[in-house]
Amino acid sequence: KNEVEQSPQNLTAQEGEFITINCSYSVGISALHWLQQHPGGGIVSLFMLSSGKKKHGRLIATINIQEKHSSLHITASHPRDSAVYICAAGGSQGNLIFGKGTKLSVKP
């Protein structure tokens, strides 16, 4: 079993829809990271959280430490949100343990 599991693997949505991507982890963490990878490959950090909830524009990330679960929500999705979203658990040495990613495609 992978230490960081994401679901779904692939997600297609219509523009304007509310999107949720889930992440479960089985390791102890110092922080949970959500990353975005666009076609072309660059990886950008969206959120880093160790408790509660964070919001940045149309993106919201939540974490439940007791249940070892985090969610990334996108409100009013737009085609430019199309990307791979990656959940990563922050390890004790600061390294990251990655999920396999969720490929999101938002259709106009």
Added chain:
Amino acid sequence: NAGVTQTPKFQVLKTGQSMTLQCAQDMNHNSMYWYRQDPGMGLRLIYYSASEGTTDKGEVPNGYNVSRLNKREFSLRLESAAPSQTSVYFCASSDFRGTEAFFGQGTRLTVV
């Protein structure tokens, strides 16, 4: 405002050739990492350096060596490239645990 700079962006090697991937960060971070990304798999840690002068193996270190030249630079060397090392390589840095990670743009390496 460079962040993490990785070179080269693309490289094709023949089996048995050697090469070094360069990475530099200008954020005064203590920790630096090398990951590889393969289709259908998450990024996997090759080596990391928690501070200048120290390096440690990650999940998939075989076939690689690293050097933490100074606080800014962390290089990854393939001494004798193999087709199994065809991958996209990412360098990253952070200010030790619990802080945001910054990634380079990636190096797409093909070994033929």
